[in-house]
Amino acid sequence: MIAFAFFAKRDRGGMRLAVIGTGYVGLVAGVCFAESGNDVVCVDKDVAKVRALKAGKMPIYEPGLEELLRRNLGEKRLTFTTALPAAVKDAAVVFIAVGTPEGEDGAADLRHVLDVARQIARAITSYTVVVTKSTVPVGTSERIRLAMHRETKRPFSVVSNPEFLKQGAAVDDFMKPDRVVIGADDSGAVALMQELYAPFTRTDAPIMVMDCASAELSKYAANAMLASRITFMNEVANVCERVGADVDHVRRAIGSDRRIGMSFLFPGIGFGGSCFPKDVKAMQRFASETGYDFKMLRAVDEVNSYQKTRLVAKMREHYGRLKGKTLAIWGLSFKPKTDDMREAPSIALIEALLKAGARVQAYDPEAMRVARRIFGSRVTFADTNYGALKGADGLAIVTEWNEFRRPDLARMKSLLKEPVVFDGRNLFVPANMKQHGFTYYSIGRS
Ligand SMILES: NC(=O)c1ccc[n+]([C@@H]2O[C@H](COP(=O)([O-])OP(=O)(O)OC[C@H]3O[C@@H](n4cnc5c(N)ncnc54)[C@H](O)[C@@H]3O)[C@@H](O)[C@H]2O)c1
Secondary structure (H helix, E strand, O other): OHHHHHHHOEEOOEEEEEEEOOOHHHHHHHHHHHHOOOEEEEEOOOHHHHHHHHOOOOOOOOOOHHHHHHHHHHOOOEEEEOOHHHHHHOOOEEEEOOOOOEOOOOOEOOHHHHHHHHHHHHHOOOOEEEEEOOOOOOOHHHHHHHHHHOOOOOOEEEEEOOOOOOOOOHHHHHHOOOOEEEEOOOHHHHHHHHHHHHHHOOOOOOEEEEOHHHHHHHHHHHHHHHHHHHHHHHHHHHHHHHHOOOHHHHHHHHHOOOOOOOOOOOOOOOOOOOOHHHHHHHHHHHHHOOOOOOHHHHHHHHHHHHHOOHHHHHHHHHHOOOOOOEEEEEOOOOOOOOOOOOOOHHHHHHHHHHHOOOEEEEEOOOOHHHHHHHHHHHOEEOOOOOHHHOOOOEEEEOOOOHHHOOOOHHHHHHHOOOOEEEEOOOOOOHHHHHHOOOEEEOOOOO
């Protein structure tokens, strides 16, 4: 019966899939699965978002995604709806990709995930594989299974398939993953997932099959590790400033060690985004629920909050009082190539400046629409990065967009009231800035 159900749930060779939640993860997954020949229905409860997506309009900025969205809409392999029951009724595989935000106590808030699981259970009519793509604490697959059993007598399998994409390179990461992790205890569901991912893993990327708990934990451990590397380098940079060393030299020296490697060793003004901060907290939380105190992650959290204050501290040191000063800000998104400002260090910096009585003139290539919703008229938004400099007492660089890397220094000098740069991303060579007449502050370098 199950084999027949699969057969019935195939279209033109591909599978019929439903993806619930069309945020950064769900939209990328839906579009990429459609691109590989499946028939995909994407569901979101946000009516305006679904309307825009149906018209081929992107609700987010993610390089390369719009073109794939339009192509697959045109080929009719991809549709969008707010009606979950109809979307999942005929799907062989249903992906849950809704948000798991930080709850009040630091734990991941699973309300959306469990709510969607119950809705799926009520709608399925035959064997369905339900896959958790959202980042969820260990034990959630089991909670989903129980929640669904209460709602349906139909057969289903629950699979954990954490997503490792990076915003800003999400399409590439999804199409050419380093690995695909599948947590499942049902060989039929595993075979289906392997078939689904086969087009993305041709170039030797392994599909790793494991139990659900290990799959769920792998995602948190990966994010916690990356957040810890950044944090470690931030602390090394803070020491560099005190002892007169240059963190760039130190970074290259340690990164050349093959056991360490070069990536994720750039110091800055703290990590942000929708994942690292909440996942670091959630991992501490579910570890502590088992009686284990994850001390290192507590420190990561603490250092990261401190790091977000570093640039303002340098400004206070330079100006004395910030009241009445105007600061230009280059970069608002939490990292380049995204418009996402969730937990962005720019927010902490701008709020601190406004609180101290300073004015802010900001520019970002993609995140201005989002920033306007956050700050309203409290911040002046410029049309270009140079526009933000006009009459400002100094410039703070917050996000390392490529277009900020080789600026016209003479033009910058002519626009700024005082040629001072607070560089939170170490974009420039200190000696060069000095030579061009700038007072230049960066992270971990003198
Ligand atoms: N953003 C990333 O880079 C990334 C990477 C890997 C994993 N993740 C994880 O994936 C999950 C989703 O992250 P995201 O950044 O895509 O989130 P997001 O907030 O951008 O999108 C979530 C979407 O789900 C929709 N939604 C919420 N409840 C719903 C419901 N009941 N029915 C239908 N739609 C609903 C929302 O309207 C929203 O569009 C999270 O658990 C996150 O931790 C995110």
